[in-house]
Amino acid sequence: MIPVTSLRPLPDAADFVRAHTRLAPASPGFLTEVRLHLADRVFELWEETESASGGDEAPPPFWAQAWAGGLALARYVLDHPETVAGRRVLDLASGSGLVAVAAMRAGATTVAVSEIDPLALDALSLNADANGVTLGPSLGDVLDCDPTPEADVVLVGDAFYERTMATRVLAFLRRAQERGATALVGDPGRTYLPRTEFDALATYAVPVQRELEDAETKQTTVWKLAGAHPTLTPAAVAGA
Numbered sequence: 051m052i053p054v055t056s057l058r059p060l061p062d063a064a065d066f067v068r069a070h071t072r073l074a075p076a077s078p079g080f081l082t083e084v085r086l087h088l089a090d091r092v093f094e095l096w097e098e099t100e101s102a103s104g105g106d107e108a109p110p111p112f113w114a115q116a117w118a119g120g121l122a123l124a125r126y127v128l129d130h131p132e133t134v135a136g137r138r139v140l141d142l143a144s145g146s147g148l149v150a151v152a153a154m155r156a157g158a159t160t161v162a163v164s165e166i167d168p169l170a171l172d173a174l175s176l177n178a179d180a181n182g183v184t185l186g187p188s189l190g191d192v193l194d195c196d197p198t199p200e201a202d203v204v205l206v207g208d209a210f211y212e213r214t215m216a217t218r219v220l221a222f223l224r225r226a227q228e229r230g231a232t233a234l235v236g237d238p239g240r241t242y243l244p245r246t247e248f249d250a251l252a253t254y255a256v257p258v259q260r261e262l263e264d265a266e267t268k269q270t271t272v273w274k275l276a277g278a279h280p281t282l283t284p285a286a287v288a289g290a
């Protein structure tokens with residue numbers, strides 16, 4: 051596994067998260083079963099994070115928000131526990147850990163989390179405690195791992211917002227699928243989701259922050275990675 055890297059790790063990261071957030075339902079009126087340490091003003095928190103970590107390259111505090119894709123996916127998992135119950139789950143791009151916590155609540159055997167932001171790992175650990183669940187192992191960037199970490203189900207909330215990341219996530223999901231995993235994605239219409247690769251399972255009107263999304267709600271779909279096209283499998287290519 052590639053380890054999590056950081057600028058200057060905050061020695062008191064958990065205190066930092068607690069001091070700059072409040073513990074609240076993930077989304078009042080949409081998803082209240084999970085409580086998270088959330089920030090009202092993400093851009094101000096980003097500046098605080100940069101000054102605390104000693105540079106201007108700190109990643110945005112994605113972990114201080116419940117993103118629309120994660121909210122829809124968590125809603126789906128809680129309402130369809132059979133998706134994860136008794137299964138080993140991997141939550142990619144975990145952020146706050148919203149989806150991971152929902153999966154544990156829905157009966158997953160284990161939920162491994164994957165994040166590149168060390169502060170997110172602190173935040174999701176606090177969030178796991180706040181919800182009375184245990185998450186782990188905590189992985190760094192696994193997107194280029196081959197074989198992929200063992201998992202029966204891979205969950206991805208809101209990770210198709212950058213071209214390079216989207217390409218890597220899709221390739222990872224295809225490799226995980228070849229190993230027998232089911233892959234589900236929650237996405238509010240981000241530019242780089244290759245919709246033709248997925249089948250829609252459910253769509254929700256998810257309340258979002260206008261400051262971040264320039265809207266009050268986002269139509270957000272939970273997608274399942276479709277089976278690989280037979281003509282594109284290595285076996286088919288070899289036999290052509």
Ligand SMILES: C[S@@+](CC[C@H](N)C(=O)[O-])C[C@H]1O[C@@H](n2cnc3c(N)ncnc32)[C@H](O)[C@@H]1O
Pocket residue numbers: 109112113115116117118119120121142143144145146147148149164165166167170190191192193206207208209215
């Ligand atoms: C928009 S947030 C979504 C968080 C959460 N899934 C949700 O829906 O609320 C995307 C997250 O992906 C993480 N991320 C970015 N690149 C990553 C990578 N290569 N591996 C794992 N996580 C990554 C970011 O740090 C960020 O926390």
